[in-house]
Amino acid sequence: MSTDLHTVRPARTTLDTAAALIARYGLVIVIAWFGGLKFMAYEAEGIAPLVSSSPFMGWLYNIFSIGTFSALLGVFELTAAVLLAVKPWWPKVSAAGSVLAIGLFVATISFLFTTPGVTEATAGGFPALSATGGFLFKDVALLGVAVWTLADALRADR
Known part of the structure; x- marks a missing residue:
């Protein structure tokens, strides 16, 4: 296969742009939605x-009530969503939102290893996941999107 060295390709195709918008603002919607639910x-x-x-x-429940901790977590999630959303205007600020989102997803992924019942015992256990396990496991993909948004924001800030 030959490559024409004189062919100029657009820096970003329409598909690239659509994918970036869906990834970033899809993540914003998911984080904001769950943040509001908190x-x-x-x-x-x-x-x-x-x-x-x-x-x-777990020790945080010695300091905060269940409702207060959840509300504080909701504030962090809503903050992350807003910061992620402002990337077109303030990429550095958006990068901070990405870092916050990464931290949130690392925390929820850690529950896969600390929460009893994340595997489905009636299906033989690991690798079968319970509803809770499946809910947590999807955060691996969301972590990947959050890392991508960080790279994207840092690239835009150059």
Whole structure:
């Protein structure tokens, strides 16, 4: 296959642009949605078993109530979403949102290793995931998107 050295390719194709917008603003929507839910009692109670079984975060319930911790987490998530969204105007600020999102996803992925019942015992255990395990496991992909948004924001700031 020969390559024409005189062919100029656009720096970014329409598909690249669409993918970048979907990745970034899809992540913004997901993080903002879950961040907003953290102010609801059912969500606060829903994350309590994950947080309480974590040696990294369980101690926070000695300081904050379940509802207060969930609301604080919601503030962090909503902040990350807003910071991610401002990349066209303030790439450095958006990079900070990416770092925050990366931290949030690393924390939730850690629950895969600290929460009882993430595998489905009736299916023989690992590698079969329970509903909770599947919910947490998808954050591996979201972590990848958050890392990409960091690289994208840093590239745009040059």
